[in-house]
Amino acid sequence: xxxxxxxxxxxxxxxxxxxxxxxxxxxxxxxxxxxxxxxxxxxxxxxxxxxxxxxxxxxxxxxxxxxxxxxxxxxxxxxxxxxxxxxxxxxxxxxxxxxxxxxxxxxxxxxxxxxxxxxxxxxxxxxxxxxxxxxxxxxxxxxxxxxxxxxxxxxxxxxxxxxxxxxxxxxxxxxxxxxxxxxxxxxxxxxxxxxxxxxxxxxxxxxxxxxxxxxxxxxxxxxxxxxxxxxxxxxxxxxxxxxxxxxxxxxxxxxxxxxxxxxxxxxxxxxxxxxxxxxxxxxxxxxxxxx
Amino acid sequence: xxxxxxxxxxxxxxxxxxxxxxxxxxxxxxxxxxxxxxxxxxxxxxxxxxxxxxxxxxxxxxxxxxxxxxxxxxxxxxxxxxxxxxxxxxxxxxxxxxxxxxxxxxxxxxxxxxxxxxxxxxxxxxxxxxxxxxxxxxxxxxxxxxxxxxxxxxxxxxxxxxxxxxxxxxxxxxxxxxxxxxxxxxxxxxxxxxxxxxxxxxxxxxxxxxxxxxxxxxxxxxxxxxxxxxxxxxxxxxxxxxxxxxxxxxxxxxxxxxxxxxxxxxxxxxxxxxxxxxxxxxxxxxxxxxxxxxxxxxxxxxxxxxxxxxxxxxxxxxxxxxxxxxxxxxxx
Numbered sequence: 001x002x003x004x005x006x007x008x009x010x011x012x013x014x015x016x017x018x019x020x021x022x023x024x025x026x027x028x029x030x031x032x033x034x035x036x037x038x039x040x041x042x043x044x045x046x047x048x049x050x051x052x053x054x055x056x057x058x059x060x061x062x063x064x065x066x067x068x069x070x071x072x073x074x075x076x077x078x079x080x081x082x083x084x085x086x087x088x089x090x091x092x093x094x095x096x097x098x099x100x101x102x103x104x105x106x107x108x109x110x111x112x113x114x115x116x117x118x119x120x121x122x123x124x125x126x127x128x129x130x131x132x133x134x135x136x137x138x139x140x141x142x143x144x145x146x147x148x149x150x151x152x153x154x155x156x157x158x159x160x161x162x163x164x165x166x167x168x169x170x171x172x173x174x175x176x177x178x179x180x181x182x183x184x185x186x187x188x189x190x191x192x193x194x195x196x197x198x199x200x201x202x203x204x205x206x207x208x209x210x211x212x213x214x215x216x217x218x219x220x221x222x223x224x225x226x227x228x229x230x231x232x233x234x235x236x237x238x239x240x241x242x243x244x245x246x247x248x249x250x251x252x253x254x255x256x257x258x259x260x261x262x263x264x265x266x267x268x269x270x271x272x273x274x275x276x277x278x279x280x281x282x283x284x285x286x287x288x289x290x291x
Numbered sequence: 292x293x294x295x296x297x298x299x300x301x302x303x304x305x306x307x308x309x310x311x312x313x314x315x316x317x318x319x320x321x322x323x324x325x326x327x328x329x330x331x332x333x334x335x336x337x338x339x340x341x342x343x344x345x346x347x348x349x350x351x352x353x354x355x356x357x358x359x360x361x362x363x364x365x366x367x368x369x370x371x372x373x374x375x376x377x378x379x380x381x382x383x384x385x386x387x388x389x390x391x392x393x394x395x396x397x398x399x400x401x402x403x404x405x406x407x408x409x410x411x412x413x414x415x416x417x418x419x420x421x422x423x424x425x426x427x428x429x430x431x432x433x434x435x436x437x438x439x440x441x442x443x444x445x446x447x448x449x450x451x452x453x454x455x456x457x458x459x460x461x462x463x464x465x466x467x468x469x470x471x472x473x474x475x476x477x478x479x480x481x482x483x484x485x486x487x488x489x490x491x492x493x494x495x496x497x498x499x500x501x502x503x504x505x506x507x508x509x510x511x512x513x514x515x516x517x518x519x520x521x522x523x524x525x526x527x528x529x530x531x532x533x534x535x536x537x538x539x540x541x542x543x544x545x546x547x548x549x550x551x552x553x554x555x556x557x558x559x560x561x562x563x564x565x566x567x568x569x570x571x572x573x574x575x576x577x578x579x580x581x582x583x584x585x586x587x588x589x590x591x592x593x594x595x596x597x598x599x600x601x602x603x604x605x606x607x608x609x610x611x612x613x614x615x616x617x618x619x620x621x622x623x
Contacts, residue, residue, distance in 0.1 A: 037401045
């Protein structure tokens with residue numbers, strides 16, 4: 001195993017971490033603001049991917065051009081999801097929200113199975129197979145693009161959270177919904193926004209995966225679990241933590257796949273092991289302040 | 292609603308008698324459907340038992356799978372008699388639950404749910420990858436119980452349901468039932484009342500897992516073949532929650548009612564929708580959480596209670612404060 005191979009593994013890991021980051025940042029936003037884990041989050045990734053597939057095959061639209069449009073549509077879908085279902089369980093026991101979002105996950109996943117068939121699909125624009133060589137390491141262009149998009153959107157989210165009225169209201173609701181309401185913030189509106197932003201980010205992740213990996217109606221849950229592992233790794237509710245946790249998971253999976261015998265099979269289990277290990281050792285995560 | 296232990300025993304007997312009686316009216320196909328409905332009723336009952344301590348598991352497939360593989364590997368690798376696989380499955384699943392319980396003991400709510408889900412999915416990967424021992428993705432042939440006789444298998448499934456209901460009733464009727472309720476309503480307060488929260492939660496985990504493990508072993512033998520995608524499937528963990536939700540969470544009979552209601556439906560759906568039959572489970576989860584959170588048993592009981600309360604008020608000219616308080620509780 002020479003240095004070049006190790007560098008290649010590192011680059012691969014970081015690049016797949018970029019896709020994870022987009023998924024995890026959305027999940028952690030909803031958790032941070034609403035204290036709800038959306039089990040259907042990964043299925044919005046899947047929907048985003050199929051949207052990109054549809055836009056590409058039916059309209060010939062390049063996935064990168066379709067990205068803002070798909071984010072808008074998925075954001076709206078997330079808002080509708082929140083208003084029609086989760087809004088009604090606000091303040092009741094966790095079990096309701098778990099069962100409800102799990103139900104929506106099953107609905108989306110199996111609805112997609114009926115609509116889109118269980119065939120594996122990919123979106124193949126002209127740049128899908130392009131690579132650039134940086135210091136002897138092959139870097140696939142779509143994955144690099146995914147990492148760049150993830151980085152840009154995460155920075156944008158941080159700017160929105162820190163610098164705008166919307167962001168301030170989201171952070172206020174996250175800290176204390178009752179106090180926020182007393183300041184004149186519409187809590188349900190804030191939750192709706194948090195959900196819309198979260199699913200829009202999931203949609204963006206879906207667009208990237210449709211080019212980089214593959215599409216299948218059943219991929220959603222594994223994204224949800226991976227994203228949850230990342231979010232626990234980085235500290236629940238921490239956006240920066242989610243981004244770094246995603247890169248860590250990408251690196252660990254890539255090195256497991258490359259270095260362990262029959263590692264690509266074991267790589268599937270890395271997220272689960274990291275999740276349980278982290279909850280045992282440091283439940284507040286790398287960047288979390290409190291458990 | 293409290294029911295005296297005599298009525299509870301009679302109820303258990305009635306389940307057994309009705310289960311036996313069905314043999315005389317049901318076709319072999321219906322008996323076959325009932326076997327899987329009853330198996331998942333056992334899983335649902337044990338999940339609901341764990342829930343009564345407030346612990347939400349999304350990973351009951353782990354216990355189901357460990358049970359099935361214990362029976363299968365005991366027969367295949369060690370040459371144990373098939374029937375011995377069932378108690379061994381209970382022990383193995385309980386042991387796994389104790390390990391998992393120690394890991395997740397400090398977690399609650401969402402954290403516990405996601406950790407148990409990750410645990411079950413992790414075991415699926417481990418059992419797939421350790422193909423030298425488990426047969427991996429190619430699966431494992433299971434020994435037949437009772438020479439594969441359909442009727443004997445069915446009667447055994449009825450027996451398992453009675454056992455699981457009995458276990459739940461024993462818990463409900465002893466101090467342990469009060470301890471479980473206290474833990475669900477607030478661990479700190481339960482601790483202050485002298486409940487050993489740690490032991491009680493572990494106990495709930497172990498007994499729930501043991502029952503699910505037996506169900507897994509039985510189901511594996513009934514299918515005569517298992518692989519990790521069957522017994523560690525997410526759909527097993529999902530079924531463990533959907534059945535009690537539809538039947539009635541926190542009730543003793545709810546999971547069985549849910550399993551019997553859905554048992555036939557899902558089999559029909561499996562034939563028409565194929566893999567996508569979980570679509571209906573998704574729909575049921577949403578509908579029941581939003582509009583029927585008490586499930587079938589809970590809603591019927593509440594309706595009966597309302598009528599009963601109404602009746603009493605008609606008889607007594609002046610309702611007392613206690614009465615109206617009771618009615619408030621029913622409505623809320």
